[in-house]
């Protein structure tokens with residue numbers, strides 16, 4: 284495991300080098316390497332079980348790696364001496380299941396981590412939380428409970444909750460997969476807004492039109508390896524590997 288390094292913005296903000304991960308006898312990541320520059324949007328696609336979620340979870344150290352290195356802004360995320368809170372402040376993650384606290388309002392959900400984990404001043408956090416509600420286009424829903432919001436609205440609260448920690452990198456794992464088609468778009472618009480503001484985003488998604496439009500770089504994973512990657516134009520119109528070709532032919 285390499286030690287944390289000083290980081291400057293001309294270096295990858297996320298640097299994944301030769302990462303291996305097994306669950307018992309199942310090898311899930313088999314030498315994955317991938318770099319993301321600040322402000323880039325990368326999309327990862329691939330068959331079910333190919334290790335996409337595991338890779339994202341490894342980045343913010345929800346899952347330990349067996350071998351290799353993952354650095355975020357030079358911080359070695361799998362250094363046993365790492366202060367996890369430091370990493371949590373750098374990397375936000377949003378899942379398919381938004382998991383909001385049902386007995387707290389949208390605003391309270393957003394305020395929770397900065398107040399309880401970061402011990403920030405409640406009044407200041409509230410001001411920021413209200414700005415975030417506007418950013419995800421949910422002004423007026425501050426006092427709604429999750430049960431009173433649509434799936435797409437809840438997912439946008441979940442995104443705002445993640446942004447409340449002021450991360451430099453956002454990980455999105457199939458955040459629209461559980462939504463009704465009519466609310467998918469509003470969540471994608473939120474992510475597009477974020478990306479256009481310069482947020483570094485790593486997305487696992489099935490929204491190919493969105494990926495094509497927004498991604499700086501596409502990655503295709505199969506059985507724990509990155510089979511192919513490239514700029515979206517090339518990736519979608521001229522995939523080289525037969526596995527990518529087959530996958531794309533099934534979903535496009």
Ligand SMILES: Nc1ncnc2c1ncn2[C@@H]1O[C@H](COP(=O)(O)OP(=O)(O)OP(=O)(O)O)[C@@H](O)[C@H]1O
Nearest residue numbers: 306307309311329330331332333334335336337338
């Ligand atoms: N915590 C875990 N314990 C044991 N096995 C796991 C665990 N998490 C993932 N796996 C296994 O690792 C493999 C990859 O899973 P992963 O969730 O990363 O795939 P994925 O590409 O995200 O798939 P999907 O498209 O279905 O979300 C699968 O075989 C899965 O069963």
Ligand SMILES: [Mg+2]
Nearest residue numbers: 335336337456
């Ligand atoms: Mg997954």
